[in-house]
Amino acid sequence: MANVRDSNSAAPAAKPGIKPGIASPFRWLRARIGAGRGQSLILSMVSLLFAGLIWHLLSTFVFNPFLIPPPLEVFYAAIPMIKSGEIFADVAISTTRVLVGFLTGSLVGIVAGVLLGRIRVLHDLFDPIIELLRYLSPTAMIPIAVIWFGIGEMSKYFLIFWGTLFIVLINTIAGVGRTPIARQRAAECLGATRLQIFVLVVIPSAVPYIVTGMRIAMASSFMSVIPAEILAADSGIGYLLQKSSMLLQTPRIFVALITICVLGFIVDRIFRFFVDRVLARYMSFVAVT
Amino acid sequence: MxxxxxxxxxxxxxxxxxxxxxxxxxxxxxxxxxxxxxxxxxxxxxxxxxxxxxxxxxxxxxxxxxxxxxxxxxxRVMCFQDAGSALFPWLTVEENVRFGLRVRKIPKAGWDSIIDKYLRMVDLDRHRRKFPAQLSGGMRQRLQIARMLAVEPQxxxxxxxxxxxxxxxxxxxxxxxxxxxxxxxxxxxxxxxxxxxxxxxxxxxxxxxxxxxxxxxxxxxxxxxxxxxxxxxxxxxxxxxxxxxxxxxxxxxx
Structure with missing residues (x-):
């Protein structure tokens, strides 16, 4: 199914007049991974190179290079951090915190969400609380989390859990509530019991909403682990940022910032790969006749 | 009556x-x-x-x-106007028909011949492995009819x-x-x-x-x-x- 779109958006064949030097990488990539993807891959690389160039020009000629270190200086700062393994240790710590909080938060969010979405009394009972608590971002909860759990791992797990829970919960409730009535009634007259309708029809129908909620929660987890580590940790990428800031090591700050970008991107790609592989059949939203 | x-x-x-x-x-x-x-x-x-x-x-x-x-x-079984919502989009054509047989606890041994019979009746037997989103509007409605006939309602x-x-x-x-x-x-x-x-x-x-x-x-x-x-x-x-x-x-x- 995914291929259909690619073949439609395929790049037009190389037109006469285009210099062979420009056309050949296109042709090479098209042969290897298909025309549409090859073109967008090249454009992505062009975009990144262009951004790097602008960054270099700005930091060299416009701004104080101490405030915005040029790309090469950041690169040189990264080498010892990579060689010593320091950056990987921080990445591992932060990623573990995100995963533990994200997975537990998603689990509780999904279980509570399907129940609250389905059982009217529970929904009416808990909805006011959810509607109020959802405005307490993980950042707002840092001070109290430190008092409750100290600066150990538990406070970070809790904060990520907190942020994930409400996003996944609210999306799951919405997904369960939006299962088409016709689909539930169709199952009912085919002979499904109430429990079967819930398990075999309502929950699968909610999967696209749950997955969307989890993706948003994943991104927000990477955002909220950083302030948690800045304010209440002695390890992780956030702590690296904090420490480098105190020592006025701007290149190291930039290394940490880029690491966050790359890490978030990679984890999201892994998540999407997993969804495509395992949950693809559940991901079509209600088809329009 | x-x-x-x-x-x-x-x-x-x-x-x-x-x-x-x-x-x-x-x-x-x-x-x-x-x-x-x-x-x-x-x-x-x-x-x-x-x-x-x-x-x-x-x-x-x-x-x-x-x-x-x-x-x-x-x-009594209902066929809905919007087949897109009434069908189970995560199940293939044959799995949609099988759903009713499963929840009605019809013996497994008979499933294949029942599915075969009704998919043939609505001329969808060549599309068994497709998902509803891959079918045209008319085919979806035929699938809905096959799914309801398969549980043999009156x-x-x-x-x-x-x-x-x-x-x-x-x-x-x-x-x-x-x-x-x-x-x-x-x-x-x-x-x-x-x-x-x-x-x-x-x-x-x-x-x-x-x-x-x-x-x-x-x-x-x-x-x-x-x-x-x-x-x-x-x-x-x-x-x-x-x-x-x-x-x-x-x-x-x-």
């Missing part, structure tokens, strides 16, 4: 009520093809939902073969099933449905707002008035051989009669 006696349906609260159906009575014989015809908002879908057991009547009674209808029953309740299809596909679906009806002898209650559709399908047409307080205004026997061609003078005359009957209601509905 389905028997509807003095059914009233009132929606809303004590202060803000809407009387959808007002004392509707109707007998539907076994093996009959009955069309309920009326403009939008005449309560025909409400009546169908009551027949299916999805909604209880406010007063009056509905019985199927003498037993009161209190919920969705194994003998009554098919159809809620404007072909309203969203283009005219050519709709005519094809009429032929498919009539053939299935003639082969299986099911009772069909078919809701539509399309006069031509009602005439080409039904044994009897129940005309319904626009709400509030919808009633069945007239029962028309369509005593003509199928297929019924609209250029046939008798068919055309019936079409005009029905259109004239609906005209005042249409004006009121606007």
């Amino acid at each position: 389905l028997r509807v006696t003095d059914v009233r349906k009132v929606f809303g609260t004590a202060h803000d009520t809407y009387i959808a159906l007002d004392n509707v009575s109707l007998d539907i014989a076994d093996g009959e093809f009955l069309c309920l015809l009326g403009p939008s908002g005449c309560g025909k879908s409400t009546l169908l939902n009551i027949l299916a057991g999805f909604e209880p009547p406010t007063s009056g009674s509905v019985t199927a073969d003498g037993a009161p209808v209190t919920g969705a029953g194994r003998d 009554v098919l309740l159809m809620d404007e099933p072909f309203a969203a299809l283009d005219a050519l596909t709709r005519r094809h679906m009429h032929a498919v449905l009539l053939e299935i009806w003639q082969r299986t002898g099911k009772t069909i209650v078919f809701v539509t707002h399309d006069i031509a559709e009602a005439i080409s399908l039904a044994d009897r047409i129940g005309m319904m008035s626009v709400g509030p307080r919808s009633v069945i205004t007239k029962m028309i026997d369509v005593d003509m051989p199928r297929p019924r061609d609209l250029t046939n003078p008798r068919v055309a005359q019936l079409f005009n009669e029905i259109e004239a009957l609906l005209a005042p209601d249409l004006a009121r509905a606007e």
